[in-house]
Amino acid sequence: MVAMPGSQTSLREANQRRVIEAVRESGAPTQADIARSTGLSRATVSNIVRELTAGGLLVVTPTSAGGRRARAVSLAPGAGLAVGVDFGHSHLRVAIGNLAREVIAERVMPLDVGASAADGLSAAERLMDGLLASAGATREDVVGIGLGVPGPVDAVTGTIGSSTILPGWAGIHAADEAARRLGRPVHVDNDANLGALGEMTWGAAHGHADAAYIKISSGVGAGIVIGGRLYHGPGGTAGELGHLTLDERGPMCRCGNRGCLETYAGGRYLAELLRHAHGDGLTTARIVELALAGDAPCRRAVGDAGRYVGAGVASLCNLLNPTRVVVGGDLGRAGALLLDPMAEAVRRSAIASAASLVSIVPGVLGDRAEVLGALALVLQVAFNS
């Protein structure tokens, strides 16, 4: 049925969405809490809760509020499932969550994602079906799939925008291709944006309407939240912090420019810098491990990376005035070795009022931030559209 604008039906649907959103936001509110947070009358809330409970989307359980008996409303666990798929540079992670925002199954496997989109999507399909089976569910139960890729997604065409960053996916319309293979609606975003969404929904950026998530792994990217929403920009390339120019004559970047921030802080460039000390094949995770164990060249490289990212974050603070910057990715695991020089650089370079307002903290979701963000993306679309 198509709801006419302004009709009773569309009003009721809008009110239903407000109630569901209120339940989703606070977990298990009472009907009085819902009336307060939505501004709807208690009678309207009561009617909507009754309808949605009958429809299997909400469940009501007895509780007490202020010593009086009350009814707590929550999302029904079996009301539908969301799937999150995160393609990292060397791994694939899939998680299944319910509409109450609980993760019920999750698995990760090594994968060279850049090699081939077809192979990557086939692996995601197998992993998803296996997890659904283990949860006693089928694809029919899935309301949507969130898909994270480690490269820019063109907001206009929906294709993966760069052939140098993710060669096996260049020109592929990831959402359409994945939806065809997986048989459910698919929503695609890049990994840093989904990390931001994950930390905003469940982690260190929760409660901050203006925040940034900085992902430092083999490359450097950022997800930017303005006024409580992810900011993509009209072309989908907002947040490419790693390609801020720090030095016109600096090292050649994979994007084709020189002296980008990423060439001073991305793991692939740090590995090159540390080749004389540690030989070939140094991963970002290994650099962090060595730095934490006291290895002098690695400590220096991580500390310098923090200073350079801090210079970029200082510009970000001057431009957008966020209250929280969350640092994630493999290099983010270095903790204070990375974050202290970063905070110092922000204090030195940002306008004092911007620097004093922002707190720079490590992510709390670790390498699950992106896949949880992919789940959050599905829930956002399911409840807000």
Ligand SMILES: [Zn+2]
């Ligand atoms: Zn660059």
